[in-house]
Amino acid sequence: MTEIQIAPSILAADFLHLEKDVEMVNSYADIFHLDIMDGTFVPNISFGFPVVEAIAKKATKPLDVHLMIVNPEKYVERFAKAGAAMISFHYEAARENSAAVIELIHSYNVNAGIVINPDCPVESIFPYLPMVDFVLIMSVFAGFGGQKFIPESLERISAVKAELERIGRPEVPIEVDGGVGPENAALVVGAGASILVAGSAVFKAPDPQKAILYMKG
Numbered sequence: 536m537t538e539i540q541i542a543p544s545i546l547a548a549d550f551l552h553l554e555k556d557v558e559m560v561n562s563y564a565d566i567f568h569l570d571i572m573d574g575t576f577v578p579n580i581s582f583g584f585p586v587v588e589a590i591a592k593k594a595t596k597p598l599d600v601h602l603m604i605v606n607p608e609k610y611v612e613r614f615a616k617a618g619a620a621m622i623s624f625h626y627e628a629a630r631e632n633s634a635a636v637i638e639l640i641h642s643y644n645v646n647a648g649i650v651i652n653p654d655c656p657v658e659s660i661f662p663y664l665p666m667v668d669f670v671l672i673m674s675v676f677a678g679f680g681g682q683k684f685i686p687e688s689l690e691r692i693s694a695v696k697a698e699l700e701r702i703g704r705p706e707v708p709i710e711v712d713g714g715v716g717p718e719n720a721a722l723v724v725g726a727g728a729s730i731l732v733a734g735s736a737v738f739k740a741p742d743p744q745k746a747i748l749y750m751k752g
Contacts, residue, residue: 540730542566547734561595563744568732573604577678591618603677615643623648623671657691675713684714689726696727720750
């Protein structure tokens with residue numbers, strides 16, 4: 536049985552007490568999910584290298600850097616050196632350059648993932664599934680936290696899972712980001728996901744540890 540991993544989104548953490556939230560992820564979750572927004576690819580700006588480097592110094596779990604930026608290839612090296620174990624980029628930002636970006640990420644011995652937004656046909660990323668280490672399916676539109684899960688995302692997860700099985704790579708994890716919480720985690724896992732990104736559902740929960748354990752099933 537596939538282990539379900541929880542990746543709390545640091546965007547929802549308490550930035551005045553970030554070390555406390557980092558320790559919580561170290562203790563109870565599996566992966567740090569770091570949303571990097573540039574204000575161009577998405578209409579929001581998050582954080583950059585200093586925050587990633589600071590978290591990397593205290594983290595005992597892998598850093599998953601999600602690039603919501605234009606020209607992701609320009610920043611792969613710096614995020615790899617800042618401590619990323621996983622780097623994903625949006626297909627919509629790279630298009631026909633996606634294979635080159637995947638190869639670049641791999642050149643720094645970092646796991647590479649490709650991301651797709653809800654309004655882009657999921658089949659667009661099928662040519663890259665033989666190359667990636669994980670797939671990130673957005674179940675909301677990239678750029679803001681706290682959005683509601685888009686139900687049609689379940690079909691998209693299933694479609695990617697089926698294609699991974701067809702090409703003989705069923706072990707490749709599918710990560711899902713956006714509106715995931717205790718109320719729908721089982722549905723998301725049932726569709727084929729094994730890494731759940733959760734922001735508010737973890738950091739705003741009365742008991743984050745309990746929320747994480749519940750989503751793990």
